Every structure is written in C-alpha cells, then in structure tokens.
Amino acid sequence: MPEQTPDPSVELTTQGVGPWKGEPPTDEFYDPELLAKGDSRNVIDRYRYWRMEAIVADLDLTRHPFHVAIENWQHDMNIGSIVRSANAFAADTVHIIGRKRWNKRGAMVTDRYQHVRYHTDVAEFARWAQDAALPVIAIDNVPGSVAIETFDFPEACVLLFGQEGPGLSAEALAAAGSVVEISQFGSTRSINASAAAAVAMHAWITQHVTF
Incomplete structure (x- = not known):
C-alpha cells in the first residue's frame, strides 16, 4: 500500500x-x-x-518475529496493557493461556490491530511453540534466572509472562527454554507485570532492530 x-x-x-x-x-x-x-x-x-x-x-x-504469551488464570488487569505494548513494539502475535476473558480497557482498542491467539492451558501452548519451532523465554525473577541485560534473545521467540503477584506457574517455567529476570535495585520484590513486559519487549527491540 x-x-x-x-x-x-x-x-x-x-x-x-x-x-x-x-x-x-x-x-x-x-x-x-x-x-x-x-x-x-x-x-x-x-x-x-x-x-x-x-x-x-x-x-x-x-511485524517483528517475536511473540508474547501471558498466563491468564486470575483475570489479570495487566493483560490489556501488555497487549497495548505488544502492538506498540509490533509483536507478531499475543498468546493468552487460560481464560479467554480478559479486561480489554488497558489495551485502548489496540487489540483490534494485534493478532491474539488463545490456548486452553500451558501444555497446549507448549505444543504450539514446539510445532512453530519458537523457543520460549520466560520472564520472571526466580532462582536460576539470567539477567536480561546479559541475555541474547533469539530473533524468533516467545516472551512468556505470568500473573501479577504469583508470577509464572510451575508448568510455564518448565515449558520455557530460558528464564530471564529484569534487574532491580530497590526494596520491592517485583515490578508491575505490564511494566516488565514492556521492558522485555524493548530489550528484544534493542538487540534486533536497526535504527
């Protein structure tokens, strides 16, 4: 066009x-x-x-060749904001694992322009990622995770995010090939889920997009 x-x-x-x-x-x-x-x-x-x-x-x-996946077991209010960030960074597709219903207010209608796919559970999502030959990169600050500042993101991959509070489920962490954490220096245990997603997406952008 x-x-x-x-x-x-x-x-x-x-x-x-x-x-x-x-x-x-x-x-x-x-x-x-x-x-x-x-x-x-x-x-x-x-x-x-x-x-x-x-x-x-x-x-x-x-669209860029990275995907975004979100676990949705508790009707997380952050999902809309994550979809909005995925649209801003031109992610290929947003994958929602679990409940199909989610609060779209935070998406600011960007979900109309962003591909969204649903998976019943982690096992279904993991099979899809395997069939698509896309490595799953979990974003969570758990023991054994790698600092995002030193991690080399694959060009084609899925960035996997968990719920606000509990983070990723044990099944989701087990399905990931790598677990990456965002370095923090304050007193709080974790940053907001939608903020973490935006940071991770931008980290991918800085590694793979030429300006």
Whole structure:
C-alpha cells in the first residue's frame, strides 16, 4: 500500500482529526465514514482515516518475529496493557493461556490491530511453540534466572509472562527454554507485570532492530 498522509490543512490533535477537507481520496484503504466524520482513534498519523482491516494488513508487512504469551488464570488487569505494548513494539502475535476473558480497557482498542491467539492451558501452548519451532523465554525473577541485560534473545521467540503477584506457574517455567529476570535495585520484590513486559519487549527491540 502506498504511504498516505492526511490533508495538511487538517489540524492534528490528541483527540484525532476532523472530517477530510477537500476532495476525499478514493484509495481502497481509506474508510469513507471516517473521511466524512473524522477519525478520533488512537492511531499514528500514517493510519488516519484508514479502514481497520487495512491497518492490520499493513502492520502484517512489518511485524517483528517475536511473540508474547501471558498466563491468564486470575483475570489479570495487566493483560490489556501488555497487549497495548505488544502492538506498540509490533509483536507478531499475543498468546493468552487460560481464560479467554480478559479486561480489554488497558489495551485502548489496540487489540483490534494485534493478532491474539488463545490456548486452553500451558501444555497446549507448549505444543504450539514446539510445532512453530519458537523457543520460549520466560520472564520472571526466580532462582536460576539470567539477567536480561546479559541475555541474547533469539530473533524468533516467545516472551512468556505470568500473573501479577504469583508470577509464572510451575508448568510455564518448565515449558520455557530460558528464564530471564529484569534487574532491580530497590526494596520491592517485583515490578508491575505490564511494566516488565514492556521492558522485555524493548530489550528484544534493542538487540534486533536497526535504527
């Protein structure tokens, strides 16, 4: 798809943009309703007025080869924020292990643009990762874990995160080929699960994306 930008006469705001001014474009990726009424979605300027399906298709051309997996046994409120970070860092797919229901408020509707796959339990997820030839990298501060600052992330892999509080289950840790911890220097035992996920994803970015 050719890159398009909004009409320069339209003033951009944090709330989005108003109706397209002037003759509307006819390219197939534009949404006629958004062109007519304006676009208040939380999307970058490149995707203003684009149809949702067109945005997903365009993102699919440049997604990174790392995946994100989250255990969801306790309806963790952090899952939405992790999905939002996965979208920001262009993760391939988010895998939710356990309950299919999760609080989407923190995702800020980014789940519409991010591939999400569900697995009934850790065993099902582990079989999928094995079939996909993707090493599973668990992120948790447990005995024997490796400092994230010294760990070399595989280019294609799955970053696995646990619940806020209890962390990863014993089954999830057993399914991982490596366990990585984020170095901490304060008094708290652990950092917020969604913050840990963002740190880990960005660590992958710094190792594999050329700027």
